Amino acid sequence: MPRRYAPGFDALPAFPLAGIAALRRQLEAQGVDVIDLGAGDADMCAPPAAVAALQAASADPAASRYAFQLGSVTFRKTVAAWMKRRFGVTLDPFDEILPLLGSKEGIAHLAFALVAPGDTTVIPDPGYPAYSGGTLLAGGRPYLVPLATEHEFLVPFGKIPQDVRSRLRIVYLNYPNNPTTACASREYLQEAVAFCARHDAVLAYDNAYSEICFDGYRAASILEIEGARDVAIEFHSLSKTYNMTGWRIAWAAGGAELISALSKVKSYVDTGAFLAVQAAGAAALESYDAWVPRNVEQFRVRRDAAVAALRAAGFAVEPPRATLYLWVPLRGSEPSANFARRALEREGVVVMPGSAFGAGGEGYFRIALTVPPERLREAASRLGHVADR
Secondary structure, three states, X not given: OOOOOOHHXXXXXXXXXXXXXXXXXXXXXXXXXXXXXXXXOOOOOOOHHHHXXXXXXXXXXXXXXXXXXXXXXXXXXXXXXXXXXXXOOOOOOOOOEEEEOOHHHHHHHHHHHHOXXXXXXXXXXXXXXXXXXXXXXXXXXXXXXXXXXXXXXXXXXXXXXXXXXXXXXXXXXXXXXXXXXXOOOHHHHHHHHHHHHXXXXXXXXXXXXOOOEOOOOOOOOHHHOOOHHHHEEEEEEOOOOOXXXXXXXEEEEEXXXXXXXXXXXXXXXXXXXXXXXXXXXXXXXXXXXXXHHHHHHHHXXXXXXXXXXXXXXXXXXXXXXXXXXXXXXXXXXXXXXXXXXXXHHHHOEEOEEHHHHOHHHOOEEEEEOOOOHHHHHHHHHHHHHHHHO
């Protein structure tokens, strides 16, 4: 007799990276030189200060005990100081900040505090799968809003129907954006806060790429916007900026009510990040001025090399102002999933098909700037061969 699963579980699509790792291993076992540009998981080292702090804290028996949701007081205070220095936002380190096991889990768990069966969330399409995943598992209904070039890949609030607004609980936004690399102006962020305030919705602002910016661009915090603290909760991560994807350390910031609600959910599903990792996170943030600009410069060099090579291979790609991705239009009408599979099987290059992020991503593929410039050039050449076929 078939096992019965929850409706929200049954509604989950396959995760975009499912099956890629196994196929990559098979190809490598056959001697194929695989270049993996799929996940946003750079091959660069974490800050030495973070590594040293992890090593030191791991030797302290107290660090091996439960962190609970309070976590490290030092980490909380360091995050608050960094938010003040970087964005000019004053936050109470105990009531308005919450350590997370990576921003992904906090984003997904937020829906469990806010969404009841039948409630709606607004989700950008294409978008990060955790937005729809949390909504579906909570019993909600994702309303997918296509991100179109005519709107500069911004969610057009005026096109959200009234029946969606009447059941709206969360609006998920992510700028600088994954996967499109789009950036939002301060005026747009003001519009987003006003929209959520009018419709009694929470603005879940995924700001994981705020520090990977190029050519003088500096991303904002949603909490800089007047009135945002009443409606918004912002998610930050050390994963991309500090090359610490596997460490799983991040935080949420916002008004005390929303932070408390998310903390309550998390108290039933986890007991906090390893305290030694929180010590490392504090050390990473304290090394920001000395370390982050050099790391971002490496991504810029990779961006420029990849853009030039992809253009030489026949792809019409623009250099993004932020993130560690390129959002590349496909030539012709081949489905993006088919192109991505051919790229891996025939040329040994892993890319993410645009459709993996939702139907709105069709017609594109995403590459991550996770390997050195020479490997990006080689990958671009191979992808040109795939497109030529």
